Amino acid sequence: MPVPTTNPLMQLIVRILREAGEPISTRQFDQQVKDIFGDRYKRSEHIKLLTFRTALKSAGIVAHPSRGLWGLTPEADARLAELAGVDVWAMHIQMRDARKQKEKITAPPPIADREHFCALTKKLVECWGPPGYEHRIRGLIHDEVRGLADEIWTDGLGNLICRVGSGGVKVLVAAHMDEIGLMANYQEPESGYLRFSSLGGLRHDTLNGNRVLFEDGTIGVIAVHTGGGKSLGDFYIDVQDGNGSATRVGQPAGFMREMQLRGDRIIAKSLDDRIGCVVAIEAMRKLAKTTPNECYFAFTVQEEVGLRGAKTAAQGVQPEVGIAIDVTGSGDQIRGHKMRIKLGDGAAIKVHDPGLVVPVAIKNWMVARCEADDIAYQLELLAGGTTDASAIQLTQAGVPSGCISIPTRYLHTTSETVDMRDVRACIDLLAGLLANPIEI
Numbered sequence: 001m002p003v004p005t006t007n008p009l010m011q012l013i014v015r016i017l018r019e020a021g022e023p024i025s026t027r028q029f030d031q032q033v034k035d036i037f038g039d040r041y042k043r044s045e046h047i048k049l050l051t052f053r054t055a056l057k058s059a060g061i062v063a064h065p066s067r068g069l070w071g072l073t074p075e076a077d078a079r080l081a082e083l084a085g086v087d088v089w090a091m092h093i094q095m096r097d098a099r100k101q102k103e104k105i106t107a108p109p110p111i112a113d114r115e116h117f118c119a120l121t122k123k124l125v126e127c128w129g130p131p132g133y134e135h136r137i138r139g140l141i142h143d144e145v146r147g148l149a150d151e152i153w154t155d156g157l158g159n160l161i162c163r164v165g166s167g168g169v170k171v172l173v174a175a176h177m178d179e180i181g182l183m184a185n186y187q188e189p190e191s192g193y194l195r196f197s198s199l200g201g202l203r204h205d206t207l208n209g210n211r212v213l214f215e216d217g218t219i220g221v222i223a224v225h226t227g228g229g230k231s232l233g234d235f236y237i238d239v240q241d242g243n244g245s246a247t248r249v250g251q252p253a254g255f256m257r258e259m260q261l262r263g264d265r266i267i268a269k270s271l272d273d274r275i276g277c278v279v280a281i282e283a284m285r286k287l288a289k290t291t292p293n294e295c296y297f298a299f300t301v302q303e304e305v306g307l308r309g310a311k312t313a314a315q316g317v318q319p320e321v322g323i324a325i326d327v328t329g330s331g332d333q334i335r336g337h338k339m340r341i342k343l344g345d346g347a348a349i350k351v352h353d354p355g356l357v358v359p360v361a362i363k364n365w366m367v368a369r370c371e372a373d374d375i376a377y378q379l380e381l382l383a384g385g386t387t388d389a390s391a392i393q394l395t396q397a398g399v400p401s402g403c404i405s406i407p408t409r410y411l412h413t414t415s416e417t418v419d420m421r422d423v424r425a426c427i428d429l430l431a432g433l434l435a436n437p438i439e440i
């Protein structure tokens with residue numbers, strides 16, 4: 001039988017698909033590989049196999065007839081004969097680089113301009129979407145990503161998932177759509193004031209005097225008992241209109257605040273994590289549907305109440321690598337945390353947080369990309385809080401996961417502050433990671 005190359009892993013792929021006789025699922029393919037390798041099965045080998053499968057696809061030997069199915073093309077035998085002795089991998093890389101060169105000239109810039117970037121950020125941060133009630137923000141993001149993905153769907157929990165590319169290493173990128181909010185849970189019978197519980201980590205020191213918006217448009221003012229403020233029970237919401245107040249018990253609310261700019265700084269509510277959503281959307285725009293990997297962008301739900309959306313997104317997608325895009329703190333405030341992160345110093349590559357020890361290979365992969373593409377970066381060590389990546393890593397038999405973080409001041413307040421240059425660095429890093437073959 002002619003072989004495409006002397007590469008034994010490529011020969012193995014052809015053998016598996018030939019013996020199957022008809023297209024087989026990714027899962028069946030993986031199982032065959034595991035059966036053959038037995039105890040010698042290594043993850044690095046597996047990743048190489050997936051990359052080589054993509055090369056065989058671009059050589060016209062392997063086909064990917066529909067999502068998750070793999071087989072040989074009808075002309076596989078003819079192509080194998082033509083390519084006997086040819087280094088198919090080198091050929092694939094050459095073709096890909098030529099395509100990328102063309103893309104460079106024709107693809108739109110990552111952020112069309114400052115105006116576009118600011119308008120998109122403003123639209124997303126000002127949208128209403130407490131945990132579990134993400135329908136409005138999901139609709140907005142859906143409108144933005146239409147045309148940037150090969151396939152888009154919403155899973156059972158409400159995550160919006162977009163696939164870009166097929167056949168390569170499966171990467172799940174997660175940015176959460178929800179924002180911290182609250183739930184009215186009791187109405188005082190005499191006064192009509194509402195009591196509430198939190199949807200996400202409310203900071204008691206920023207509640208008094210803040211305004212919240214209920215889904216029906218009712219504006220509430222949060223107030224506090226004189227001398228109180230330590231516990232949530234000291235606070236209440238005024239929703240009276242002067243003509244007797246209707247109950248809003250069982251209704252969620254989000255905070256209200258307009259986005260503002262100060263030079264390169266963006267000041268807004270819900271930059272956690274709508275700015276992460278902006279990074280994911282702009283990275284998709286930059287890829288322009290061209291990637292050697294199988295990328296899934298998940299705009300997740302209910303992160304603020306326990307990383308819930310990321311769990312179902314990862315279980316559905318079954319990725320081989322996970323990347324969360326989320327905000328992190330900064331150490332450049334007056335008497336701030338002892339933390340090295342500074343606004344304006346570049347994308348933050350996570351090393352560790354209380355929920356995630358980033359595998360060294362993942363951290364090095366991100367650092368190497370920044371070095372290669374001249375992207376400003378800093379290493380992040382976060383002492384409190386975690387991200388969707390901690391949920392992704394614990395799905396299936398374990399998924400190596402990392403996180404690209406946007407340095408942020410005043411987290412979980414209505415005046416979160418980020419630097420546009422850091423956001424641009426995060427977009428460039430994410431797009432760069434996904435545009436190149438992944439070998440970890």
Ligand SMILES: [Zn+2]
Pocket residue numbers: 176272273303326327
């Ligand atoms: Zn977040």
